[in-house]
Amino acid sequence: MNALTVLLAPAGDQFGAPTPEELFNLPPIIPGVYWFTKPVLLAMLSAVLVIGVTWAAFAKPKLVPRGVQNAVELGYMFVRDQVARPFLGKDADRWMGLLVSVFFLVLVWNLMGVVPVLQFPVASHIAFPAVLALVIYGLKVYLGIKHQGGVGYFKNMMFPPGLPKPIYFLLAPIEFLSNMIIAPFTHAVRLFANMFAGHMLLAFFSMVGFWFLFEKLTPLGAPVGVVGVVMTILLTGLEIFIQYLQAFLFAMLAAMYIGGSLHPEH
Amino acid sequence: MTMAATLLAQEEGANPLIPHTYELVVGIFSFLVVLFVVGRILVPRIQKTLAERTDAIEGGIKRAEEAQAQAQVLQQEYRDQLAEARQEAARLREEAREQAAQIKAELREEAQAEARRLVEAAHAQIEADRQAAFAQLRAEIGRLSTDLAGRIVGESLEDEARQSRIVDRFLDELESSNAQAVR
Secondary structure: OHHHHHHHOOOOOOOOOOOHHHHHOOOOOOOOOOOOOHHHHHHHHHHHHHHHHHHHHHOOOOOOOOOHHHHHHHHHHHHHHHHHHHHHHHHHHHHHHHHHHHHHHHHHHHHOOOOOOOOOOHHHOOHHHHHHHHHHHHHHHHHHHHHHOHHHHHHHHHOOOOOOHHHHHHHHHHHHHHHHHHHHHHHHHHHHHHHHHHHHHHHHHHHHHHHHHHHOOOOOHHHHHHHHHHHHHHHHHHHHHHHHHHHHHHHHHHHHHHHHHHOOOO | OHHHHHHHHOOOOOOOOOOOHHHHHHHHHHHHHHHHHHHHHHHHHHHHHHHHHHHHHHHHHHHHHHHHHHHHHHHHHHHHHHHHHHHHHHHHHHHHHHHHHHHHHHHHHHHHHHHHHHHHHHHHHHHHHHHHHHHHHHHHHHHHHHHHHHHHHOOOOOOHHHHHHHHHHHHHHHHHHHHHHHO
């Protein structure tokens, strides 16, 4: 990266790729109020947006849907048919409240990354996915113990029936580790890392475009700037898809964990 | 690559894997609010509406089926009634025809009887006339014959009793000899 930028940029003032430090460690919006940063503002905005839109759609739902109800119903149906029902079966309706909340909130968090001006995916700060993953994790363990018993839950998790005995020496610790420690961690980190990397990619290519076309326009650098702009546009499209996909995955994993705790034979 | 390197380089500064406490607080708070408003209040509403919609659609289908069944029953009824009416009409027609035939036969019978009666009456009349004429003739012939006989014989046959006796005898003979001829 440095060799390339040295070659293309005019001497003295060279292009520097944005660092995570400057991309993600944002200063407080109001000086002095240390906690009120951009991600915090966007997290609040997301919550308000989710509540506002859902309220507009579902506060007084019509038998024949119109306007915003149609659109949000589409999201509801998606969660119900693609997330809840495959993993929860007939229990799906009881968990729709949680799953819809999780899906809509994560989706809006993620989409904040491509909204002009705002342009920061809330989930790229680990705290936000971690909170959701933790809630789901707590629910998973609680439901598992409630429905399968304290011993039964761990027995079903670590000793799935129908395997030769020696395997269990290997399998039991792995299953325990994967279910109790790795699963919640990956649940949060998968979302976080995708948003983090996506934001870095977009920031990098838009920086390339901005730098080579506006800041230091040179005949040699201009094509690189064009590539940067084109890539930014293409990657924004990809990013929207990934943001939606990650929200779907996050909700789907939540449904899977809940379903697994309700019905161990899953 | 670059990202990993820069991540490592800034381990002390701001590790992106270490969450900020205030973000955790804001995150959990905003999630709980969303969960309460969306999950607790709004989702049950839309679920109720969706159930009602399903009900309405299924109810509509059921109502349509019922109406169709009803219409079919009604149609069957009408068809039955129509068939019945047709049968009734055919029966009435048949009856009328029979009645007409009967009346015709009766009338013919009556007419024939009347004709016979007339013919018989005519016969009787003719017979009576014939008898009357015959009786008259007999009297006339008797008188003429006695006149004739008296003249021939020259002898008065004024005596009533004798005269009529002779005439009767004569006529009886005449009658028996001429009976076939008259008929």
